[in-house]
Amino acid sequence: MSTRIVPAAxxxxxxxxxxxxAKVALGMPQLRKNLAHATGTIRAKRANVAGxxxxxxxxxxxxxxxxxxxxxxxxxxxxxxxxNATAAGARVHWARDAQEANEIAARIVREAGADEVVKVKSMxxxxxxxxxxxxxxxxxxxxxxxxxxxxQLAEDKPSHILVxxxxxNRTEIRDIFDQKMGDAPKGLTDxxxxxxxxxxxxxxxxxxxxxxxxxxxxxxxxxTGSLVVVESEGNGxxxxxxxxxxxxxxxxxxxxxxxxxxxxxxxxxPRSSTGERMNPYTSxxxxxxxxxxxxxxxxxxxxxxxxxxxxxxxxxQALSCIxxxxxxxxxxxxxxxxxHAYGHVYPGPIGAILAPQLEPGRHDDLPYAxxxxxxxxxxxxxxxxIPEVLVHLRQQGPHQAGERAAMRAAKxxxxxxxxxxxxLKAARIGSMPWRRKxxxxxxxxxGSKWTVSRDLPVPPKExxxxxxxxxxx
Amino acid sequence: xSARPTAREEILARMRRALxxxxxxxxxxxxxxxxxxxxADITAMLIDRLVDYKANxxxxxxxxxxxxxxxxxxxxxxxxxxDWRLGGAEFVPDTGLSTADxxxxxxxxxxxxxxxxxxxxIMLDTGAAQGRRAITLVxxxxxxxxxxxxxxxxxxxxxxxxxxxxxxxxISGPSATSxxxxxxxxxxxxxxxxxxxxxxx
Numbered sequence: 001m002s003t004r005i006v007p008a009a010x011x012x013x014x015x016x017x018x019x020x021x022a023k024v025a026l027g028m029p030q031l032r033k034n035l036a037h038a039t040g041t042i043r044a045k046r047a048n049v050a051g052x053x054x055x056x057x058x059x060x061x062x063x064x065x066x067x068x069x070x071x072x073x074x075x076x077x078x079x080x081x082x083x084n085a086t087a088a089g090a091r092v093h094w095a096r097d098a099q100e101a102n103e104i105a106a107r108i109v110r111e112a113g114a115d116e117v118v119k120v121k122s123m124x125x126x127x128x129x130x131x132x133x134x135x136x137x138x139x140x141x142x143x144x145x146x147x148x149x150x151x152q153l154a155e156d157k158p159s160h161i162l163v164x165x166x167x168x169n170r171t172e173i174r175d176i177f178d179q180k181m182g183d184a185p186k187g188l189t190d191x192x193x194x195x196x197x198x199x200x201x202x203x204x205x206x207x208x209x210x211x212x213x214x215x216x217x218x219x220x221x222x223x224t225g226s227l228v229v230v231e232s233e234g235n236g237x238x239x240x241x242x243x244x245x246x247x248x249x250x251x252x253x254x255x256x257x258x259x260x261x262x263x264x265x266x267x268x269x270p271r272s273s274t275g276e277r278m279n280p281y282t283s284x285x286x287x288x289x290x291x292x293x294x295x296x297x298x299x300x301x302x303x304x305x306x307x308x309x310x311x312x313x314x315x316x317q318a319l320s321c322i323x324x325x326x327x328x329x330x331x332x333x334x335x336x337x338x339x340h341a342y343g344h345v346y347p348g349p350i351g352a353i354l355a356p357q358l359e360p361g362r363h364d365d366l367p368y369a370x371x372x373x374x375x376x377x378x379x380x381x382x383x384x385x386i387p388e389v390l391v392h393l394r395q396q397g398p399h400q401a402g403e404r405a406a407m408r409a410a411k412x413x414x415x416x417x418x419x420x421x422x423x424l425k426a427a428r429i430g431s432m433p434w435r436r437k438x439x440x441x442x443x444x445x446x447g448s449k450w451t452v453s454r455d456l457p458v459p460p461k462e463x464x465x466x467x468x469x470x471x472x473x
Numbered sequence: 474x475s476a477r478p479t480a481r482e483e484i485l486a487r488m489r490r491a492l493x494x495x496x497x498x499x500x501x502x503x504x505x506x507x508x509x510x511x512x513a514d515i516t517a518m519l520i521d522r523l524v525d526y527k528a529n530x531x532x533x534x535x536x537x538x539x540x541x542x543x544x545x546x547x548x549x550x551x552x553x554x555x556d557w558r559l560g561g562a563e564f565v566p567d568t569g570l571s572t573a574d575x576x577x578x579x580x581x582x583x584x585x586x587x588x589x590x591x592x593x594x595i596m597l598d599t600g601a602a603q604g605r606r607a608i609t610l611v612x613x614x615x616x617x618x619x620x621x622x623x624x625x626x627x628x629x630x631x632x633x634x635x636x637x638x639x640x641x642x643x644i645s646g647p648s649a650t651s652x653x654x655x656x657x658x659x660x661x662x663x664x665x666x667x668x669x670x671x672x673x674x
Contacts, residue, residue: 034654041655058504065501072498075488088638094480146661147652163652170653192653196661203662208572208611224637234610234648234663241606242572252484259637263629264505266643270592277522278592278645281663283606286638291569292605293640303484311491 005176007156008167012340014157018365019453021341022333031167035338038166039329045275046326046379052277053267062264064383067320070255071310077222077255078301084225088287090297095249097304098128105130105214105247106137108298112245114211118203120229120236121145122216123161123323124249124302126345127358130214141214142206144235146199153180159339161325161346162273167338170195203235213239213294217250218322219265220299223258226286227299230269230279240283246294251302253319265322268381273324305358314392318353320382325350327376327386333369342366349376353389356397367393402446424463431458509626515590516671519624522593526646527659528667535559537582540616540668544580548612550604553582557602557618567608575607580614581664587631588624593646595619595669596631598639606640615664617644620672 012024082092095101119141131141143152147165151158154176158164174190219228229236270279288297310316328334328348339347344355355363367390376386413419440456520530531540538560547562558564584602588595597603625631648663
């Protein structure tokens, strides 16, 4: 009955340049259908609950300024967090890069006498490829978020920050459970409730017996040394409460100055991400608490390229991101290609500005994966001016020899009025046969580089200079 | 002796270098709301939100028994008021129950620290009548008692009511997922049933 599932990530070449990978994704009709359905649903929900708050714009202004303040005071706040978390019984580690963070985490797991961990959904651990590192050193990491579980079982990669299995529909998910989850019930239907029940049964014993959990954090409060995890299913609460050892891997940009700042961010985040007034569960914890939850509590503060982003005056606003994924859901490019085509753990508009900054020299094509329509900026709860950073990164990035030559030629012509007028005239005459159509579909090489994905408007019959001259008479 | 700098020293040095010449930190504006309009009926709003999340809402002390339904073994925090232990169930005080013991109970009955009307959020901070986090997580049914004076309109009013450094759980409806086609399904790993008992005074 069930169809063999082929992981989407295996079809879309992650290392290929974005235009190539996007072309493959665009040729997958089921993927496009699933994406359009999901992003459309979530857009409507977000707009609805954001519209309920008459102070939404003020909240965005405040959130944006708090994040800018955090970036300006990052060394001071990181040390304050370390001091308070340590005083509350946590052990704080620092990791320069992915390798160092993975090694610290693996060492803690071993010291706890374990060889497997349960995991809360976390972008930071995906970014550092913790699961892959654990597997290489003989440890196992079990994803417990439903969507992450689906992706892990399918041996696929996440395609969305918030709902990583967004590219699968219910029938495909049923098939994945059927084929890959050893204890899937017989005759499992594709009803979402039945699939959620199957996941509950599958993970229950693991939760209740796990020795070590690994999490990320949505926020790290400097004033108190607390971490905050926002979730829906209760898998997060299970991981954060039941095991004896807890390891949380936290990007340094997650800091907030004060506990009271949550009154801003916890209004913006759930409404922007799942389109709910509040997510079902939020956990806040501060170090270790005797008789309640993990006794052996670790926090790994992660740099992994973030201080490089901080150094760029325009680009550093990307560090304000709270990973809500609203920008993915409104992006006309993401909606059509999905997350895999971006070839990075952070896809969509935010990925297009974060990936090339976190890994300089790689992903230089991503700032072009945008039409600069600005919808991402409008929905961003922390007001990251994504189009501004996209343009900034385009300017900084490498340009192909052909593009450089074309720009040099254009500059030379535009700098000489007489030449420019002659060029316009030539263009007008040369394009005459297509005048009636209004645009050019296909130019010969090298113009084909432009027209392969865009139409070129035909120059008008009369240009402004001629029109003006005529008028003056 | 100049050893290789530690990761901590190096990351802090990188931050300071990155911020060289970055200027003053901006002062965040605080124009947003901190409360609802004075005429807002916060109890009605809380009920509306809870029902929207598919939680069941009950009124008055006597309704605790009905809220517990057919639960036979009910775990309670050791300091839960005696007069809340209503109905025919066996009430098991948590004196450090094992995970297996907790898994063998049908429900948990607790109080809370605060409830936020605008988002339908019930907040626990392991304070009075709330117990440790595991007892409100492992049983499949959570009955939580909210007193009138614990209800506030806005999140900004609730945060000062919490112990910021105690473990906290903010609960907005029963466990749920939207991971399959963005369709909300109630009941995954946390308690699949949430019953809220409102006490007038």
